[in-house]
Amino acid sequence: MIKSIMITERQWDTLKNRIKEDYPPSVLLSRSRMKRTLGFTPRRQLVNERGIQNIPVFHLDFFSEKKKTFFLVKYSDIINDKKEINNV
Numbered sequence: 001m002i003k004s005i006m007i008t009e010r011q012w013d014t015l016k017n018r019i020k021e022d023y024p025p026s027v028l029l030s031r032s033r034m035k036r037t038l039g040f041t042p043r044r045q046l047v048n049e050r051g052i053q054n055i056p057v058f059h060l061d062f063f064s065e066k067k068k069t070f071f072l073v074k075y076s077d078i079i080n081d082k083k084e085i086n087n088v
Contacts, residue, residue: 002068004043004059007079012042012058015078039067 007015019028019038027037035041040062046054062068072079 002062002065004040004061005068005072005079007058007060009056009058011078011081014081015075018075018078035063039064039071 016028023037027033031041040060043059043061045057045059047057049055060071062071
């Protein structure tokens, strides 16, 4: 099983905007299309972190190691943005 990537809600919003620029709108509207085109589906979860309850995070569940690698290369600036992580 391929390990999912966990991102903050702000990172997800930024990522969605970039995906909208790069792909047709139908990719974000359909989970099956997102899985086929991008190689992942997002999963929202509420977690307890640093004594604060119910912080929303997103898990990007990948189904292909090749597509995960491509995704990390293409969108690494969003995923590795430390400012976003600290501003939860």
